[in-house]
Amino acid sequence: MxxxxxxxxxxxxxxxxxxxxxxxxxxxxxxxxxxxxxxxxxxxxxxxxxxxxxxxxxxxxxxxxxxxxxxxxxxxxxMKLLQYGSAVRASMAIVKIAEPTLMTLRDKTRQTALLAVRENWGARCLLRLPGPEVDVVSWTTGQWLPMHVGAAPQALMSAMSDTEVERYLADNKDWSTRQGERSPDDVRDSLQEIRRRGWALNMESITKGVASLGTIVRDRHDAPLCAISVSGLQYHYTGTDLEQTAASVMAAASDISRRMQD
Incomplete structure (x- = not known):
């Protein structure tokens, strides 16, 4: 019994x-x-x-x-799910620490500012601050993107070891973007460039006329914590504007990293 x-x-x-x-x-x-x-x-x-x-x-x-x-x-x-999402985001220390810096970055660049963390073979957006010039809604809070699409996911992928990158390239079956299919060799080439300059650039791979630029935030041991990015109209991401945007994003990442260590 x-x-x-x-x-x-x-x-x-x-x-x-x-x-x-x-x-x-x-x-x-x-x-x-x-x-x-x-x-x-x-x-x-x-x-x-x-x-x-x-x-x-x-x-x-x-x-x-x-x-x-x-x-x-x-x-x-x-609508109740909004309450859960808000509570989850509020409980994350990294969001609380990064938000003031991202607000400053948004106001300085006038672009939408985002924070994302790695989740399996992709990145999930934890925070999105709409830009005053244009509100980019192609990647919203809570949404997941694969590693090879978007600036923040590619920045996170650049922090992966070569062994992990090759596992992703072998496992991934969908290489589609708005501009067409990417190949593993395309990804390898772009990762070399991202690692060399320290930031990732996405030009219209998700939304027509919209570009984004992202980089890694690291802890005191140089391990990746998250990625931040800004997104806006494509013409802001060329020439001198591109250099200024990259410098602003890199400075914001350094500031968040410092705040995480305080």
Whole structure:
């Protein structure tokens, strides 16, 4: 009887974990979709039947995690998730320390300023401060980008060892950018240039007419902590303007690094 009870508890715990995983998968599918999904579309995305998907979506809606558009029947991520995101960001020491410097950088360059950390084979944006001249929304807070796309992700990749870089080049299957496919050799060449000058430059690889420039923030042991970048209209990223922007971003990275050590 004791063994039967233990087996039953194990099965119950496993079932609860499976339900939680399905809920996470459903929200991931809605995040990727952007424009919402119907229960049938969610069922297809998470490989389950429609009735199970509908019950799951209804429960998540009741909890405030999702909202439903009555006119289309589609589900969207709910406003409550904004509270979670805000709380996560507020708890991160690196954001608290870097934000004043990034605000100064934004005001000086008049560009959108961003902070990102490495996450697996990519970078996740933790902080985005809209620029006074143009608000670049191609990479928003919480969004993830692969290593070979964008200035901050490429800056983070430049801090990886050659062995890690080669693993990424071997593992990655999608080399698409707005300007077309990149190749592993393209990435290797750009990494050499980034390491030589200390910053990465992205010209329209995500959004037409928009460029970005990013660099690494390091700790006292020279290990990478995060990357910062600025993003704006492409004409700011040529000639003398480019040199001034690069100098400003590099100075901001040094200031954040110093603040992290205080």
């Amino acid at each position: 004791v063994q039967d009870s233990a087996d039953s508890n194990d099965r119950s715990a496993g079932s609860r974990i499976a339900v939680i995983q399905k809920a996470v998968n459903a929200m991931d599918a809605l995040l990727a979709a952007g424009d919402g999904l119907t229960p049938t579309e969610v069922a297809d995305a998470i490989d389950t039947n429609r009735s199970t998907a509908f019950r799951l979506l209804t429960s998540l809606e009741y909890a405030g995690m999702l909202s439903r558009d009555e006119s289309t029947g589609k589900y969207h991520l709910g």
